[in-house]
Amino acid sequence: MLRKVKVKDVMSRNVISVPPTEDVVFAFEKLMKHKISSLPVVENNKLVGIVTATDLGHNLVLDKYEIGTVVEKVMVEDVACVNPEDDLLTTVRKMNEYGSDEEIINQLVVIDNNHKIVGIVSDGDIIKAIKI
Amino acid sequence: MLRKVKVKDVMSRNVISVPPTEDVVFAFEKLMKHKISSLPVVENNKLVGIVTATDLGHNLVLDKYEIGTVVEKVMVEDVACVNPEDDLLTTVRKMNEYGSDEEIINQLVVIDNNHKIVGIVSDGDIIKAIKI
Numbered sequence: 001m002l003r004k005v006k007v008k009d010v011m012s013r014n015v016i017s018v019p020p021t022e023d024v025v026f027a028f029e030k031l032m033k034h035k036i037s038s039l040p041v042v043e044n045n046k047l048v049g050i051v052t053a054t055d056l057g058h059n060l061v062l063d064k065y066e067i068g069t070v071v072e073k074v075m076v077e078d079v080a081c082v083n084p085e086d087d088l089l090t091t092v093r094k095m096n097e098y099g100s101d102e103e104i105i106n107q108l109v110v111i112d113n114n115h116k117i118v119g120i121v122s123d124g125d126i127i128k129a130i131k132i
Numbered sequence: 133m134l135r136k137v138k139v140k141d142v143m144s145r146n147v148i149s150v151p152p153t154e155d156v157v158f159a160f161e162k163l164m165k166h167k168i169s170s171l172p173v174v175e176n177n178k179l180v181g182i183v184t185a186t187d188l189g190h191n192l193v194l195d196k197y198e199i200g201t202v203v204e205k206v207m208v209e210d211v212a213c214v215n216p217e218d219d220l221l222t223t224v225r226k227m228n229e230y231g232s233d234e235e236i237i238n239q240l241v242v243i244d245n246n247h248k249i250v251g252i253v254s255d256g257d258i259i260k261a262i263k264i
Contacts, residue, residue: 002262032189057164057189092262104260123255128236130134130224 001130007091008084010129011110011119017042020049020072027071028056038107040117041075047109047117049075081111084118088126095123133262139223140216142261143242143251149174152181152204159203160188170239172249173207179241179249181207213243216250220258227255 017040018027027039031053041049051071059065065074080098082091091108098105110119149172150159159171163185173181183203191197197206212230214223223240230237242251 029193032193035186035190053185053189054167057185058167061161061164092259095259099260104256106256123259124236124238126259127224127227127255128231 002089002092002126003087005088005129006084007082007086007088007110007121008119010088010125011084011121012125013119015040015109015117015120017117018051018071019043020070020075022071024051024056024060024065024069024071024074027051028053028060031056036120037122038120039071040079040109040120041071042117046115047079047081047111048072049077050079050109051075052107079109080105081109082121084110084112088129091121092126134221134224134258135219137220137261138216139214139218139220139242139253140251142220142257143216143253144257145251147172147241147249147252149249150183150203151175152202152207154203156183156188156192156197156201156203156206159183160185160192163188168252169254170252171203172211172241172252173203174249178247179211179213179243180204181209182211182241183207184239211241212237213241214253216242216244220261223253224258 016034020041020043038050038052040047080094095104107120107122110121112118148166152173152175170182170184172179212226227236239252239254242253244250
C-alpha cells in the first residue's frame with residue numbers, strides 16, 4: 001500500500017514559512033497559532049532551512065536563546081525533502097534515515113523538480129493514509 | 133507487518149503526566165521541556181484526561197485562557213487508549229477513528245489490563261517500526 005500512494009496524494013499543500021530574519025519568539029508563536037510542528041525557512045523563494053516547534057519550544061522554555069535571536073541562527077540547514085511523485089515507502093525510509101536512533105524526522109518538505117516548495121508531509125499524514 | 137508488531141514493542145515507557153490541578157502554563161512548559169506532545173492527566177493513579185502541546189500552545193499564544201486556568205478545565209476527558217498487546221494495525225485504526233476528518237490522534241495512551249498506564253504510542257513510533 002505504501003508503494004502505491006504518492007506524496008502528492010497525502011501532503012498538506014498550505015505551507016506556512018518564515019524568513020531567516022524572523023525572531024525565534026515570533027516563529028514559535030506562528031507555529032502555535034497555526035497548530036503546525038515545523039516551519040520551512042525561505043529566502044528569495046529558496047528553501048534555506050527549517051525550524052521545529054519541538055526545538056524552539058524546548059529552548060525558549062529553558063531560556064537558551066538570547067533576546068532577539070533570529071531563526072537563521074538556530075535553523076537546521078540540511079532539510080530533509082521528498083518529491084511529490086515519490087511514494088510513501090520512500091517517505092517512510094527518509095523519515096527514518098534522516099532521523100536519529102532515538103527519533104525519526106516527523107515532517108519532510110515536499111519540493112518539485114523546479115526546487116519549489118509544494119507541500120509538507122508528516123508521519124500523521126502517512127498514518128491517515130493507511131486504510132487497511 | 134503492522135499486524136505482527138505489538139504496541140509494547142514500539143511504545144515509549146517513560147510516561148510523564150500531570151495532576152488535574154496543574155496550571156496550563158506549567159503543563160505547557162513541561163511538554164516543551166521534555167519535547168513531548170501530550171500529557172496524560174492522572175488523579176489517584178487513574179487516567180482522567182489528556183492535554184496536548186498543540187492545543188495548549190495554540191490557546192496560550194492566542195491568550196484564550198484566563199490566568200490560573202488548570203488542566204482539568206481544558207483537558208480532553210475521552211482519552212484514546214490501546215492495550216500493550218494490541219497490534220499496530222489496531223493502533224493505526226484507533227488513531228484514525230478517534231481523530232477527525234482533518235486530523236488523526238497522534239498519540240494513544242497505553243493501558244494494561246489493570247487500567248495502569250504503561251506507555252504512550254505515537255504516529256512517529258509506528259513510522260519508526262515500519263522497516264521494509
